[in-house]
Amino acid sequence: MNPSAENIVLLAKQHQIEELERLVSTGDFVEVVGNLIHSLQAERGASSLYIASSGKRFSNARKDIIQESTLLEERLRELFAVLLKNATYANAKMLSLMAWVLLGLDDIGLLRQKINGLKLAATEAITAYSRLIAGLISLIFEVADTAIDPRISVQLVALFNLVQGKELAGQERALGSYSFGSGVIGKEHQQRVIHLIDSQDRHFDIFCELADKRLLTKWRPIQDSPAVAQLERLRRLLTSKNALQSLDSNLSEGWFESSSTRLTDIWELQCALVDLIQETSAHLISEAKADLQDVEGLLKHLRENPPARADMSDRFFDPSIPVELALGFVAPVGNEHNSGKTIIDLLQTQSRKLVDMEMELVAAKKSLAERKTIERAKGLLMTRFNISEDDAYKKMRSTAMEKKLRLADVAGTIIALAD
Numbered sequence: 021m022n023p024s025a026e027n028i029v030l031l032a033k034q035h036q037i038e039e040l041e042r043l044v045s046t047g048d049f050v051e052v053v054g055n056l057i058h059s060l061q062a063e064r065g066a067s068s069l070y071i072a073s074s075g076k077r078f079s080n081a082r083k084d085i086i087q088e089s090t091l092l093e094e095r096l097r098e099l100f101a102v103l104l105k106n107a108t109y110a111n112a113k114m115l116s117l118m119a120w121v122l123l124g125l126d127d128i129g130l131l132r133q134k135i136n137g138l139k140l141a142a143t144e145a146i147t148a149y150s151r152l153i154a155g156l157i158s159l160i161f162e163v164a165d166t167a168i169d170p171r172i173s174v175q176l177v178a179l180f181n182l183v184q185g186k187e188l189a190g191q192e193r194a195l196g197s198y199s200f201g202s203g204v205i206g207k208e209h210q211q212r213v214i215h216l217i218d219s220q221d222r223h224f225d226i227f228c229e230l231a232d233k234r235l236l237t238k239w240r241p242i243q244d245s246p247a248v249a250q251l252e253r254l255r256r257l258l259t260s261k262n263a264l265q266s267l268d269s270n271l272s273e274g275w276f277e278s279s280s281t282r283l284t285d286i287w288e289l290q291c292a293l294v295d296l297i298q299e300t301s302a303h304l305i306s307e308a309k310a311d312l313q314d315v316e317g318l319l320k321h322l323r324e325n326p327p328a329r330a331d332m333s334d335r336f337f338d339p340s341i342p343v344e345l346a347l348g349f350v351a352p353v354g355n356e357h358n359s360g361k362t363i364i365d366l367l368q369t370q371s372r373k374l375v376d377m378e379m380e381l382v383a384a385k386k387s388l389a390e391r392k393t394i395e396r397a398k399g400l401l402m403t404r405f406n407i408s409e410d411d412a413y414k415k416m417r418s419t420a421m422e423k424k425l426r427l428a429d430v431a432g433t434i435i436a437l438a439d
Contacts, residue, residue, distance in 0.1 A: 046163055047298045049099050050176075054183060054294060056092040057156050058287045061190035062280070063089055064149035067135050068194040069276060071142040072201025086132060093125055114162045117155060124152035142198040146191065153187055171304065175297050178230035182293065185223030186286045192216040193279035196258055200272035205258055213258050215410040232296060238289050247281035250274060390428035397431035400438050 066082040100118055131148050134140040140148075160180050195213060199205040228236060242248065254275050257267065394416070401412040420430045 047294060047301060049103065050160055050163055050179065050297070051291075051294045052092065052095050052099055053156050053159055054179075054287075054290055056089065056096055057153055057183060057187065058283075058290075059085060059089040059092055060149055060153055060156075061187065061193075061283065064146060064153075064190065065193045065197055065276060065280065067145050067149070068142050068197040069201050069272060071135065071138060071140070071145060072198045072272070075136075075138055077201075093128075097122075097125075114159065117158050117162060121152070121155045121159065124155055128152065142194075142202075146194045146198070149194075150187075150191055153190075157183055157187055171300055172297060174230055175232070175293065175300065178227050178232075178235075179290070179293050179297065181223040181226040181230070182286065182290055185220040185227065186283060186290065188216050188220035188223065189279070189283055189286065192220070193276065193283065196254070196275050196279065197272060199258060200254075200267050200275045201269060203267050203269040205267060210259055211410055213255070215413070217255065219413075231293070235289060235293055235296070238292060242282065242285045242289065245282070245285065247278045247285070250278040251282060254278065390431075393428055393435065394431045397434040400434055404438075 063082065063085045066078045066085055069078045070082055100122070103118070131140075131145070135145055157180070160176075160183055163176060192213060195209060195216070199209055199213075228239065231239070254271060257271070397416060398409060398412045401407065401415060402409060405412075407415075416427060416430050416434070419425075420427045423430070
């Protein structure tokens with residue numbers, strides 16, 4: 021291709037459309053990943069009650085959920101195959117995550133067999149499901165981290181935090197189901213429940229900060245629903261009991277039902293957000309294609325009417341024009357609408373759009389970068405002091421409050437000292 025300004029402007033617009041079209045296929049991918057996460061969360065909760073009741077309860081319901089999970093798993097494998105045919109769209113991190121997720125999916129049959137035979141403790145089963153779900157959520161994180169348009173990136177970051185908060189709520193359901201089902205809760209499980217409640221609230225707060233107002237109107241009724249009110253009452257029982265004090269196992273049904281209703285409501289909100297992402301992507305593609313048609317018209321006009329370059333060159337030697345304006349490619353003043361002015365305006369418009377998008381992308385991805393920093397610092401503390409994830413987070417949070425610093429700043433200092 022001839023490296024002319026006209027051709028480069030046209031190519032830039034075509035690349036933008038290609039990136040936006042990739043986002044549409046990415047939206048389909050995110051939708052299937054989100055649905056599989058939801059199904060595995062339900063499977064994990066049902067498995068907890070199944071183990072807690074020594075296989076006497078939730079056997080049939082669990083089989084139905086596994087059937088749904090299997091269908092979604094097959095769909096995800098199909099999408100992986102499509103994605104690998106266009107591997108240039110996937111970075112090395114995403115390909116590694118895909119491989120890790122596939123390893124987990126390959127082993128899930130054995131996990132289910134162990135649960136069927138009651139050869140696995142409930143906490144081990146919860147951990148196994150949670151590990152696979154974490155890999156799937158990381159795929160959504162990676163998609164959000166590589167989005168190129170801020171209007172999509174912001175929504176993907178909101179989606180990531182909604183899905184992450186929902187996963188923590190799912191872990192809470194599984195742990196509470198086992199505790200109520202077995203009729204006892206220990207101090208360690210109590211602390212874990214408290215941590216899960218605190219952590220999911222943080223992610224939901226970020227979701228509310230970033231989400232479209234139309235979605236927030238759906239979020240508030242979830243918070244005020246009867247299911248959440250019942251869940252709050254049962255939460256108080258879980259977190260206020262003394263260690264190893266007995267629980268009423270008859271409450272396990274109510275706990276599972278209220279937790280499941282809340283998770284289903286959040287999942288429906290998640291589906292609405294994915295639909296909004298797809299809708300926004302389609303709108304951006306339509307908008308970009310309209311711009312492309314305008315660009316092609318301008319370039320056709322340029323080819324048919326070669327611009328006079330003398331007046332543009334003279335600007336650099338005209339002492340009456342400030343240097344910064346000459347170097348900024350400001351079109352010459354006057355009423356004559358020549359092709360030179362047209363291409364300059366076009367370049368300026370394109371440049372402004374790129375600058376605005378870059379600034380918005382930086383803001384949109386800030387929470388993702390901070391999460392990476394916090395997670396890494398938490399891991400360093402766990403290794404250094406041989407403490408749990410909850411204790412590591414509490415140390416960081418108490419330090420942030422004591423020093424009046426942001427949690428991300430404390431995490432950055434921990435990483436710097438470790439390095």
